[in-house]
Each structure stands twice: as C-alpha cells, then as structure tokens.
Amino acid sequence: VIRIHWNLTVIQFATEQIAEEVQELCALDEHSLHSYHPSGHIIDDSDVEELVQELLEKGYTPRVEDCSE
Amino acid sequence: LLRVTPLPLLVDLLRILGVIRRRRPRLLKSGYPGKRDLQSFNKVLTQPLDAKTFRSLQDSGYILFLYELGYQLDLFEEKQGQLRLNEEHCFDFFSSSYLQQQRVLQETFPGMVLWNELHEVPALVKLPDDEDTSLIDPWRTSSVLKARQLLTEALPSLLETPKTTEECTDWLLEHLSPQINIAPQDDSDVYPRLAFQENKKSRTPARFPEDQARLEGQFWEVLLTQSLHWMGWIESDMQGAWVLTQDFLVPRSNEEETTYPQTPSLLVQANLECLLFPSPHTMTHIYQIEKFCKPLDGDQLLRYRFDKDTFSNALQQGLSYQQCVDFLSEQSRIPIPENVLQVLKSWYNQCNQIVISKKGAILEASNKEELDQWTKEVLQGLPSVRLDDTHLFIPSHAHKQLRKKLQKRHVQNIDYDQPPSRFINVNSQLRIDVEVLKQDIFAQEFLSKIAKIVTLTPQRATYQITKETLTQAIEDGKHVEEILEFFETRAHIFPSTARLRLESLTRHIGNVYAGQAELFLTEDEESMDRLLYEGGLSVHLKRIGPAAALIVTNKRKEFESLLESFGLPNQDHPNPSNNALWEPEDT
Numbered sequence: 262v263i264r265i266h267w268n269l270t271v272i273q274f275a276t277e278q279i280a281e282e283v284q285e286l287c288a289l290d291e292h293s294l295h296s297y298h299p300s301g302h303i304i305d306d307s308d309v310e311e312l313v314q315e316l317l318e319k320g321y322t323p324r325v326e327d328c329s330e
Numbered sequence: 331l332l333r334v335t336p337l338p339l340l341v342d343l344l345r346i347l348g349v350i351r352r353r354r355p356r357l358l359k360s361g362y363p364g365k366r367d368l369q370s371f372n373k374v375l376t377q378p379l380d381a382k383t384f385r386s387l388q389d390s391g392y393i394l395f396l397y398e399l400g401y402q403l404d405l406f407e408e409k410q411g412q413l414r415l416n417e418e419h420c421f422d423f424f425s426s427s428y429l430q431q432q433r434v435l436q437e438t439f440p441g442m443v444l445w446n447e448l449h450e451v452p453a454l455v456k457l458p459d460d461e462d463t464s465l466i467d468p469w470r471t472s473s474v475l476k477a478r479q480l481l482t483e484a485l486p487s488l489l490e491t492p493k494t495t496e497e498c499t500d501w502l503l504e505h506l507s508p509q510i511n512i513a514p515q516d517d518s519d520v521y522p523r524l525a526f527q528e529n530k531k532s533r534t535p536a537r538f539p540e541d542q543a544r545l546e547g548q549f550w551e552v553l554l555t556q557s558l559h560w561m562g563w564i565e566s567d568m569q570g571a572w573v574l575t576q577d578f579l580v581p582r583s584n585e586e587e588t589t590y591p592q593t594p595s596l597l598v599q600a601n602l603e604c605l606l607f608p609s610p611h612t613m614t615h616i617y618q619i620e621k622f623c624k625p626l627d628g629d630q631l632l633r634y635r636f637d638k639d640t641f642s643n644a645l646q647q648g649l650s651y652q653q654c655v656d657f658l659s660e661q662s663r664i665p666i667p668e669n670v671l672q673v674l675k676s677w678y679n680q681c682n683q684i685v686i687s688k689k690g691a692i693l694e695a696s697n698k699e700e701l702d703q704w705t706k707e708v709l710q711g712l713p714s715v716r717l718d719d720t721h722l723f724i725p726s727h728a729h730k731q732l733r734k735k736l737q738k739r740h741v742q743n744i745d746y747d748q749p750p751s752r753f754i755n756v757n758s759q760l761r762i763d764v765e766v767l768k769q770d771i772f773a774q775e776f777l778s779k780i781a782k783i784v785t786l787t788p789q790r791a792t793y794q795i796t797k798e799t800l801t802q803a804i805e806d807g808k809h810v811e812e813i814l815e816f817f818e819t820r821a822h823i824f825p826s827t828a829r830l831r832l833e834s835l836t837r838h839i840g841n842v843y844a845g846q847a848e849l850f851l852t853e854d855e856e857s858m859d860r861l862l863y864e865g866g867l868s869v870h871l872k873r874i875g876p877a878a879a880l881i882v883t884n885k886r887k888e889f890e891s892l893l894e895s896f897g898l899p900n901q902d903h904p905n906p907s908n909n910a911l912w913e914p915e916d917t
Contacts, residue, residue: 262788263704265736266692266771268746271715271723275683283684290807294772297718303771305746309688316684322642322677323684 345374424617492571758827875911
C-alpha cells in the first residue's frame with residue numbers, strides 16, 4: 262500500500278544532539294508531523310516560515326532549500 | 331575599445347538583483363514591490379538616492395529605470411506573487427562578453443515600457459483620460475518608445491561634434507519635433523493630456539508652441555542627461571559637452587568579438603576583505619562574488635567583505651561552499667589566506683547543522699520490501715532521498731515526473747494543502763477504527779502515542795484508548811485539547827460520550843467522587859431548620875436541600891446520640907417531601 266503525502270517539508274539535523282537542543286528551544290514537537298529519525302522530522306510546508314524565524318531568533322542558521330526550483 | 335571598469339548601471343542592476351535573490355519581494359496589488367523592498371533596493375546602490383524623494387517604485391526615478399531594465403532583460407520574473415530571480419538568464423547575461431552585453435542593452439533600451447521620461451519632467455502632470463477622448467495620449471507607451479527610438483537613431487549625427495545639453499535639445503526640437511508622438515496632432519495647439527501643475531490647485535494645459543521648449547525640451551533633456559547617461563552611451567567631456575562613448579559606438583561598429591584570457595583579478599586578504607581589480611571579465615566576476623560577499627565600496631577597484639549573513643544566504647540560495655572556494659581560488663592573485671578558508675568553513679558547517687527541504691512529497695510504503703521494490707521498479711531515475719525503511723522524500727521539481735510515473739498505479743494521495751480527510755470512526759468506548767489508506771502522516775504516529783493497537787491489516791487498523799495509554803500520552807507532553815482536536819478534524823463522527831469519556835480519563839471533567847453516604851430527611855424545611863440550628867445538629871450534617879442533609883460519616887456516633895436525645899428518628903423508611911432537595915439553580 263503506497264501513500265503519497267504532498268506539500269511536506271523535511272527538516273534534518275546534523276546530529277541528534279542538535280535536534281534535542283532545537284526540540285527544547287523551539288518547540289519542534291508542535292510543528293513535527295512525523296519523526297522518521299531522532300534527527301529527522303517531517304513538518305507541514307505552512308509551518309516552515311514560523312519555524313525558520315524561531316530558529317534564527319535562537320541563533321541557528323538553517324539552510325532552507327526550496328525543492329520546487 | 332574595451333571597458334574594463336564596470337558600468338555603474340550594471341553594478342547597480344546586479345545589486346538590485348541581489349536584493350531580489352535574497353528577499354523575493356512580494357508584489358503589491360499594483361504589481362510593483364512595496365516600499366520596504368524599494369528601500370532595500372536603494373540602500374544597495376553605489377550611490378543611494380535620498381529616500382525622502384520617492385514613495386513608490388513609479389516615482390523612484392533611477393530605481394524604476396534599473397527595475398524596468400532588469401525586467402526587460404528577463405533577469406527576474408513574477409512567480410506566485412513574488413519576484414524571483416531568473417538565475418539562468420542572469421548567468422547568461424553577466425557571463426557574456428562586453429560587446430554582447432552592450433548589444434543586448436541597445437536592443438533593450440528602446441523597449442523599456444515602464445520607464446517614461448515624461449514622468450521625469452518637473453511639474454508636468456497627466457490630465458485625466460476622460461477629459462477629451464479624441465486626443466492622442468502622449469503618455470501612451472508607444473509615443474515615448476518612438477521618441478526614444480528616434481533619439482537613439484539620431485545620436486551619431488547629433489553628437490558628431492560635442493554639444494551641450496542646450497545645443498542637443500535645440501537640435502532635437504528642430505530635427506525630431508513634431509515627428510514624434512509627444513507633440514500636438516491634428517492642428518491642435520494643446521499638448522494632449524499634458525498640463526503643468528503650478529501649485530496644488532491650478533493646472534495649466536501645455537500649449538504648442540509656447541510650452542514646446544519647456545516640455546519637449548525637458549523631455550529630450552531627461553533622455554539625454556538621465557536615460558542615455560545612465561546607459562553609459564554619452565558622457566560629458568572636459569568642457570562639459572556631451573560626447574558619445576565607446577559603449578555606444580563599439581556595439582554598432584563591425585568590431586569583431588575578441589576573446590580575452592581569464593586573468594586572476596581578486597586579492598583575498600586575511601582581514602576578511604577582498605579586492606576586485608578591473609579586467610575584461612569584470613562584470614562576470616562581480617556577478618559571481620556578489621552572490622556571497624558583501625560589497626563595501628570602490629569605483630574602479632571594488633572592495634568586498636566576507637560576511638556571515640551574506641555567505642549563509644548564498645548557501646541557502648543553493649550555492650555550495652565548494653563553488654565559492656573554487657571561484658576564489660581560481661580568481662585570486664595570491665593563495666587564499668588560511669584563516670579566510672577556516673572562517674568560511676565554519677559558517678558553512680553552521681549552516682549545515684539544520685537543513686530544511688521545503689515543498690516535497692513523502693512516499694510512504696507499508697514495509698521496507700515494498701519501498702525497495704518501488705524504488706527499483708517505479709521510481710527509477712527520479713531524484714529522491716530515502717528517509718527510513720518506509721519513507722522516501724521526493725523534491726517538488728520532480729513532481730511532474732512523479733505524477734507521470736504514478737499514473738495507472740493505485741496510490742493514495744494525501745495533500746497537506748487541504749484540511750485532513752475524515753478516516754476515523756470512534757465509538758463511545760474509545761475504540762478507534764482507521765481507514766489506513768486515507769491516514770495522514772501525522773495520524774499514524776499520533777494514534778500510536780495515545781492508544782494501543784488492537785488489529786492491523788493493510789486496509790484497516792483498530793486502536794483502543796485506555797486510561798493507561800492516555801496517562802502516558804499526557805506524561806509525554808500531549809495535551810487533551812490536542813487529542814480532542816485530532817478527533818474533531820479526522821473522525822467521521824466524534825460521539826459526545828466518547829468526548830466525555832476522553833475528558834474524564836484525563837481528569838478534564840474536574841473532581842468527581844462517588845461513595846457511600848447516609849441521608850437525613852425531614853418532613854419539611856421548618857423541621858430541618860429547627861433540628862439544625864435549635865437542636866445543634868448542623869455540625870454533624872451537610873445540608874443538600876430544604877428538607878435533606880448528608881450525615882458526616884466521622885461524626886456518626888455523636889450525631890446518633892444527640893438525635894436519640896430528641897427521640898428521633900421516628901421513621902424506618904425514607905419518606906421525602908417533594909421539595910426535599912434544592913433545584914440546581916438554587917445551589
């Protein structure tokens with residue numbers, strides 16, 4: 262059984278430690294739809310801007326890749 | 331014959347393109363970028379304008395000129411209400427030779443429809459369109475374009491010998507007016523739709539020939555002193571007279587294209603600054619370096635600074651660390667200082683700590699074998715990233731290809747642009763029946779956290795919520811409201827009993843106690859009052875109505891002996907009056 266979930270974003274952390282840090286600082290759980298790995302989460306496209314803003318405010322410099330280009 | 335110092339217009343155009351690359355300005359209803367983006371355009375210019383002199387793109391003069399030039403050169407485009415850089419066209423244009431660039435500019439200039447020199451003539455205003463529809467509208471794009479075309483063609487004869495602006499406008503008025511469409515037509519002595527705004531209240535229609543010099547003269551003057559000067563085709567000589575430049579003449583000559591060898595033109599310094607020396611490939615180098623370096627100042631020799639924000643932004647836009655370092659290594663006249671490489675590497679590492687890949691699709695299989703098989707047989711050649719045993723990420727640029735491959739195959743599509751579909755049945759005992767095919771990626775994980783699985787088939791799954799599973803979920807950070815919302819948005823029907831049960835199990839219903847208690851009843855309210863207050867029974871009883879009270883268990887013995895002293899009770903069976911209990915509103 263194959264399901265295709267459209268319009269989703271993947272957020273990948275370099276290490277589990279960074280993922281945990283972000284989890285605590287940016288309430289990643291509130292945005293995460295599914296976690297395929299402790300350092301990898303799937304989130305809704307519409308949440309990206311808010312999350313990126315939060316990350317920037319906490320001093321991270323996330324690299325955002327727009328896969329439509 | 332070769333320009334090695336960069337044309338200021340092209341440097342400014344590149345800087346505006348840089349802003350578009352970074353900010354992706356959202357377009358207003360007018361179709362133009364807003365004031366904040368305009369201010370950003372202004373800030374990056376080699377010589378910023380006085381920001382107080384313009385309020386919108388339409389009245390921003392030089393910025394409008396650059397914007398229109400970039401638009402006509404197809405260097406950016408509108409996409410989903412935002413301006414996006416057309417990187418391919420930018421690369422083609424800025425990597426082309428000086429001669430090619432100039433030829434393209436000469437072809438483009440006459441067609442710049444948004445740029446209208448009439449707007450730049452001081453005090454000249456446009457009369458409303460409905461005043462006289464029979465008149466030809468000089469503001470019409472074709473009129474201005476024709477005038478601009480005529481001037482470009484007349485330039486070589488006009489500037490055969492150097493001329494002052496005044497001489498030029500006299501020459502143009504004599505030779506070109508009134509052939510151009512900005513002049514009055516059909517024996518009219520009034521310039522169509524043109525008036526001078528003397529003050530806030532009065533407007534004077536522009537008349538021919540009285541206002542010819544003031545109007546057409548200034549129109550030509552703007553063309554000469556602004557448009558053509560900005561394009562770099564004319565310049566003033568030592569005596570202040572206009573002469574044609576090589577930038578105008580060379581592309582029109584039969585000059586053959588010369589290929590100039592690449593020579594290193596950068597000096598990367600240990601203080602995180604970088605100097606760019608003029609070369610035949612200056613514009614290409616500026617185009618490359620401004621993607622990841624912050625411009626500081628300079629005229630012939632341009633100065634740049636490595637800056638974390640600019641560098642991180644470039645990486646976000648898709649430039650790789652290696653591309654930056656390769657460019658610097660190729661172009662630098664001396665080896666890149668080690669500290670510069672280290673700093674760039676550390677910024678790159680910081681950027682790579684969190685990578686967010688937007689707008690993709692997740693292909694989810696039931697098990698590893700199924701995903702392996704699909705990857706091998708169906709998705710071959712499709713760009714994708716395997717996330718785990720059952721999930722595959724496919725970037726949206728490959729979606730067209732993906733949809734093609736999915737045709738005639740039975741797959742369930744779940745679109746997160748739409749509200750979640752309803753695929754859950756919940757009964758009052760909190761047993762959950764799920765149509766697995768329609769289940770969204772959030773639901774599966776969420777359900778496994780709040781309920782335990784009872785049965786699972788490829789089509790259907792059954793879960794049971796218990797007090798234990800709920801307690802665990804709440805301990806793990808789930809909120810009751812979140813659980814309720816989940817069922818409200820995904821269940822076909824969310825029975826009120828199921829909701830109440832959920833709330834009860836999570837203590838959201840408040841404190842509820844059920845236990846044994848004994849009732850003390852009297853015939854009427856007056857008897858109850860007397861026994862409570864005159865008889866002193868109030869310390870042993872909790873009144874629950876006019877003629878009813880509960881006996882406080884731990885004072886039972888004292889109560890019984892006190893009651894007995896009154897010869898009570900006198901009934902074996904309860905015989906309450908109709909209004910023994912308070913109605914809810916009375917309490």
